[in-house]
Amino acid sequence: MKALSEREQEVMNIIWELRNCCVEDVVNRLPDDPKPAYTTIQTFMRILEQKEFLAHKRDGKKHIFYPIVEKPEYTRWSLKHMKDNLFGGSAKSLLNTFIRDTELSQSDILELESLLEELKR
Amino acid sequence: MKALSEREQEVMNIIWELRNCCVEDVVNRLPDDPKPAYTTIQTFMRILEQKEFLAHKRDGKKHIFYPIVEKPEYTRWSLKHMKDNLFGGSAKSLLNTFIRDTELSQSDILELESLLEELKR
DNA sequence: ATTTTTCTACTAAAAGATTAGGATTTGGTT
DNA sequence: AACCAAATCCTAATCTTTTAGTAGAAAAAT
Numbered sequence: 004m005k006a007l008s009e010r011e012q013e014v015m016n017i018i019w020e021l022r023n024c025c026v027e028d029v030v031n032r033l034p035d036d037p038k039p040a041y042t043t044i045q046t047f048m049r050i051l052e053q054k055e056f057l058a059h060k061r062d063g064k065k066h067i068f069y070p071i072v073e074k075p076e077y078t079r080w081s082l083k084h085m086k087d088n089l090f091g092g093s094a095k096s097l098l099n100t101f102i103r104d105t106e107l108s109q110s111d112i113l114e115l116e117s118l119l120e121e122l123k124r
Numbered sequence: 125m126k127a128l129s130e131r132e133q134e135v136m137n138i139i140w141e142l143r144n145c146c147v148e149d150v151v152n153r154l155p156d157d158p159k160p161a162y163t164t165i166q167t168f169m170r171i172l173e174q175k176e177f178l179a180h181k182r183d184g185k186k187h188i189f190y191p192i193v194e195k196p197e198y199t200r201w202s203l204k205h206m207k208d209n210l211f212g213g214s215a216k217s218l219l220n221t222f223i224r225d226t227e228l229s230q231s232d233i234l235e236l237e238s239l240l241e242e243l244k245r
Numbered sequence: 246a247t248t249t250t251t252c253t254a255c256t257a258a259a260a261g262a263t264t265a266g267g268a269t270t271t272g273g274t275t
Numbered sequence: 276a277a278c279c280a281a282a283t284c285c286t287a288a289t290c291t292t293t294t295a296g297t298a299g300a301a302a303a304a305t
Contacts, residue, residue: 008292012209016144040295064252064301078210089199094226103198104237105215112240118223119233129262161265185272185282
């Protein structure tokens with residue numbers, strides 16, 4: 004697995020949501036900051052296919068793309084990468100930083116506690 | 125704040141540890157995968173200075189560099205970035221994924237519980 | 246059947262990341 | 276003051292990322 008660049012990430016987020024989609028579907032979901040050209044997004048999808056995040060099948064003249072790496076798989080990898088590179092491999096240290104810096108609601112806290120309770124067994 | 129590239133990150137990790145150091149100190153800490161040239165690392169340190177992660181003072185003929193962005197500041201920013209880009213802004217969802225995927229020891233779990241206990245008040 | 250539209254494939258160029266060589270400066274030493 | 280060694284500065288080549296144009300093929304419309 005290889006890290007996604009900023010733009011690749013943005014494209015993958017859309018495809019993970021749409022599941023089966025063509026280039027145009029993705030372009031339509033992108034904000035018009037300026038809206039990138041059709042061919043630009045097409046290039047990204049070709050690259051993502053080379054990197055084996057996507058595959059495609061034909062439907063008439065269209066290519067229908069779909070993810071072959073799932074989002075949970077990538078987020079897991081990505082969090083591990085961050086843990087190793089920024090927190091010296093310590094999960095505890097990442098959790099500490101994140102929990103202290105994030106405004107968790109009381110109900111979030113209760114949910115986390117029951118998750119931890121579950122893991123004790 | 126701007127994200128650090130892979131190599132920039134590696135260099136910053138060393139500087140955050142050493143606090144005050146010259147180019148050579150950093151080069152010496154890098155593994156010899158192949159060891160990068162002195163001038164390569166110097167270039168990175170110049171870029172990191174432009175990006176305002178570092179500053180330097182003179183000592184004899186050497187430049188002594190030191191961080192002006194601290195590691196906790198960057199890790200915080202970086203986790204927030206990941207939360208927003210991969211977990212739709214949901215801290216709960218990031219924590220859930222991370223906690224479930226990480227082998228936490230029993231003592232880690234207890235520590236986290238008391239941290240959460242602390243945040244309830 | 247010919248024209249028009251719509252999509253992909255190929256190409257390439259601008260911007261950013263990574264690498265390092267050679268010229269130049271400079272602090273210290275004789 | 277002149278020299279030397281060590282460090283910096285400047286520059287540039289290569290690689291990756293991001294962007295998009297043009298050509299060509301396939302389908303749709305006339």
